[in-house]
Amino acid sequence: MKSVLGRSFTRAYATQSSTAPKISSTLLLSRNPVVTADLNPFQAQYYKYQNELWRRLMWTFPKWFYFRVGTISEQRFRQLNKDPVSNNPDIEFPRGRPEIRHQRDRRFKQELRLPKTYKEEVEVDDAGEDTGAPGAPANDDLARKIVPNSRITKADEANDKTSLERKLSRTLYLVIRNDNNKWALPNFGEKTEELQALHDLAEEGLYKIGGEHINYFNVSNTPCHLYNNEVENKKEYFIKSHILSGEFEPQDKSLQYLWLTKEELKDHLNEDYYKDIAHLLNDV
């Protein structure tokens, strides 16, 4: 029995090795971060603390330079900024005497409130209409308040994993559902008999599944990784590239695809497969 088993085993091995593994090209297509990386809680706290320190040590605001005495704007400034408790010699201060210079207590930061040259959205809403107060600006006024765009996009809110506009601070990778109904990086096998460069193979395959409206940058014609797919008897060479603009538009309606971060890839990909390629993926 044992000998029979052994023979069958070796035979199976022999037949498998007799067919040479197929060469294929796997595309590692990434969308690089669009905005700066997210801070971890400690970093955020540390920057907050440093910012407070900086404010505590900052120069006193030169009010006399920006607001000439006796003008209306100076009056408006004074209305907004009340003087700190004065250093009255007749008063005892148990928590230390205030050190007043130019209406600032130098022991603490100076909290400045400047007369606004714009209207806040809330104010406009409350009034219902522009009251015509000084500095009510048109939308294209240079003095309007600068509001940065949100780091969280609509795609994030809708949790649309097929959008390229999601997770702006992270690197995203393209994965598709392959023939075995499993998530994997897009893999393109050689079809013709004539030899074809790996990066050409990858490009051809990408355009075929995702349309030609993709502007991408191929990092190198040399593959960055080799994955031995023993199940399908394939050698998968990884070609690394970045998507610069355009959109991945699936040509086949049934094709499922996702743009995922490294952590999400871990949940979607086969465990062994992920372990093999984890070092290629960006943590940021």
Place this chain on the structure above:
Amino acid sequence: MLQAKSGVRIATRNVASFSKRFQSTSSGIWTDFSKRSASLKLNSPEVKQGLLHKINPEEGPASISDYNRRLAYHSPEDIDETFKQAYELLQQEAEVKYKEIEGYKKRLGEAKSTKEVEFLKKSIDKLLVDAEVKNPEVLYNVEYTDVELLDKSQPVYRHLLKEKWEAYDLMITMQRLEQLHMIPDTLPTLDPKVDVKVKFPHNVKEEFADWVVPGTVLPAFAVSQPPTIQIQEFETVEEKNLYSIVLVNPDTPDLKTNSYSTTLQYGLANVPLDNVDNVIDTSKLFSQGEKFTFKDYQPLVPEKNAQTQRACLWVFRQSEELTLGDIARENFDIRDFASKNNLTAVGAHIWRQRFDRSVNYVRNKYGLGEGRVFRRVRGTAPVV
């Protein structure tokens, strides 16, 4: 004003309840003293409270002694939360280090070759330093408590003390050794390994009773008794190392050759010391002095009009126990002594002396008779 004052009084009465409110409970490796030495703790609870937790605004930080200044202290905004988070992070890192140490200790129990044992011991020491070197309590202890009270058996304290020594005391010592030409007049050079400190505890005046700064000119009465010598090793010393110490004067006038000769003023050998027991003081000399001393202490007594003389103290680490014969005080050859006994210099110290009012008193005390008086002699060469 009365109100404010009475408010303060009430606050002081409620200190205990208040400080509890300001304490955040954290349980990590740095608060656990079951495995760690108690000497890593910051002893004053008030200072510890201010260092690790929020400062009670009605109490102020305990590290400031003046009451009014203490109350006037305002901590920077957001420092408490930031400190807490940083402390937690560092503590977690330390915890990882302690786990590594446990692994190494297990391996040490099974290790066979001496090379492996040595490697493991070194690694454990390094990890012990890394695990504690960012602990605020340890850093506070090194910065603000008396160095002599620190527990030098802890590698982290030795590491921090070594950094301090290298930043100041070592530089001063090396500068004085070179500028006063103790190097190379006595020994060719020095690769410093230990911190050598010298003091003369018989002095009452504070000026002379404290540790001597290298290169100081001292009066004869201040050095009339044998010095206390502290030799601080920074590496781990498991079993006691043996040290020998010689004090030489390379400036003894030699009239015959119209030059100078070296005199041996003091000689100690086979002194066992380690990281903690590192002082050769009067009590040790009383109890074991006869065993160590191969040449009794005789202070430098520069005679009148002789130039300033250098008292050069050399500390050697011995590789084995020495058996020394009778060594003459005069015309002592220190280089020959070191090479013959296979000694490596690890530290040095220097002070200077010149003739002063107390020299005659010290000469009498040591039975050296009356000193000579030098004066300039016109040379034989014609003045051109």
